[in-house]
Amino acid sequence: MIFALVLIPTLAGLAAFLIRPDGPRRGLLMTTAVVQAALTVAAWIVRPAPVFGGWLALDALGLLFLGIISTLFLAAAFYAVGYLRHEEHQVERDFEEGFLFANAPEAVFTGCMLLFLASMTLVTVSQHFGLLWVAVEATTLASASLIYFHRHHRSLEAAWKYLLICSVGIALALLGTFFLAVSSAPAGEEAMPLLLGDLVRHAREFHAPWLKAAFLLLLVGYGTKMGLAPMHTWLPDAHSESPSVVSALLSGAVLNCAFLGILRAFQVCAAAGLAEFAQELLVGFGLFSMAVAAVFIFGQNDYKRMLAYSSVEHMGILALGVGLGGVATFGAMFHAINHSLTKAMLFLVAGNILAAYRTKISANVRGVARVLPVSGALWIAGFLAITGSPPFGAFLSEFTILRGALEQHRATVAVAYLALLAVIFIGMATPVLRMAQGEAVNAPQDRGGREARLSVVPAMALGAVVLLLGLWIPQGLTNVLQEAARALSKGF
């Protein structure tokens, strides 16, 4: 079953490069997404057995992130089909600078999207640190060409920065992986294979300075990909220039994959009795990321960049939650779900707004609620959800992290956390509400309030799940979240 999870999207992706007609290729994209989601549900019901000598297995953490990825991809695949239909004409005019540009061939786009899914799935099922690294780097490579879908100089710049910065970051993570292997070698003997279970079992005997250096390198390396400040510089560019459906996947799924890499390293550290060292680093990076995001969200006039910085903020919250430990770890795991679904929904809605208004400057967008009634409502709901307002899921998870901080008697952290959340709420509220309200001045044509079904239903579905999670968490999900949090506190 684990093989099927990885192989089906891989084969579908390779096939997509070869299929000429658009119809079957789009069908393939949707079918693969549905099959992947069905397999994921099956894996949630009956945990699949480890395969390949324990290299590939699904533990609670992997299951959690696999669930997020499959859900997002399902929404994104349907949205993408509507998007690709809309983008069919060969040459388009750039709305910022007025030049003409073409799009990348649709077959390449679809193929890369499916390979992207395959590599992300491989990240979640990897139990071997080397394989994990290979998979994370593969997500970068598969998504770089997605960012360069619109063939013009800004997306080219974004793709180049993304590829170079993330590749360098991930090279450091590979060094960290080697450090981990060295730390596991008893004096004068050879290193052990880097299987998570073995490492966690023997972590107490590891060489502490090398393990600390390994964690630092893995944190910086995967942190680059995750978008933790100050290594986040590629993130706003890539998110603002790629098609919105790609932004949704980048923000909701890839960042989490990199986070999973850090969590795996954290598990080993926790088992080795170095949890405190790792936690302090995570708290520091977490708060710093939130602060940087707050500074850049304030006065941000590009609404897709605003969403991108909001991702930096939420990655900071995730790092902070795991860094605080205790009940906050549970909160962070839950927050990963809430953030991914909400942010993906917001990016999909932003894509609709962009398609209608043809501008990314929030000051030039007015009256979304009137021109695009469904998208407008989702835009406001998404804003409330992402800033942690009740009754959405993010409220519960952010509150749990706050409770974790208070239980540890870390008043300074709690105050800083609350203050930054408040600043970001205000910073996002002004442009979002301004965009939604008022008379439409810049919309090219009034569509009589009708929107294409494929452009709103995926976002609505994601929004509904986030709302539901705020009101009721299914028992099965609670169990997996608790198991994941336990794995992070004890290391297994």
Place this chain on the structure above:
Amino acid sequence: MSVDSILILVALTNLMLLAYSRLGASIRVTAAQGILLGLLPLVASPHAGWHAALIAVGSMALKGVVFPRLMFRALREAKVQREIEPFVGYNVSLLIGVAALAVSIWIGQQLPVPGATISSLVVPVAMFSILVGLFLIISRKKAVNQVLGFLVLENGVYTFGVGLIQHTSLLVELGVLLDVFVAVFVMGIIIFHISREFDHIDTDALSSLKD
């Protein structure tokens, strides 16, 4: 050739990269470095078996033949010969390189390797390559040079892996090689597009996205 002499040659290639302005020469030096590192596992453990040999041959073919060809093609497309005005000049670059070497040796002394190692030079030379790679990426404008910087960085990490860990699994090594290959391939494609879009491959022209 002994392990130590290979490692010293690798360190020398790093210094050459810092001093060269001709992109063609830099590509050749990086290729030579890749071949040297491919030899490293063979020299270190000559009886390691077919899988080590396979990896060594694969990585030499990739870094010594395929990558230089890709890079030379990018040069032809972009019609550039040399890096004329890097952000940091060549003399200063060399000085920084020497300083980086000193730092690498110091790091090597600070981090005694607990397990088995093939040479005491492994950690310093690996660190030196990593620092030089990072410096090349930051200080050079031409996109080709930045890709070379990435390769040098990757070579440094590879040196570390070969020198300190005897038994990495075949699958992981192949995966790493494949990833590096695809990375350079995709970077090559993007360089091609950059040269078509801007008529040059200076990455400081990529500056329209900022806050």
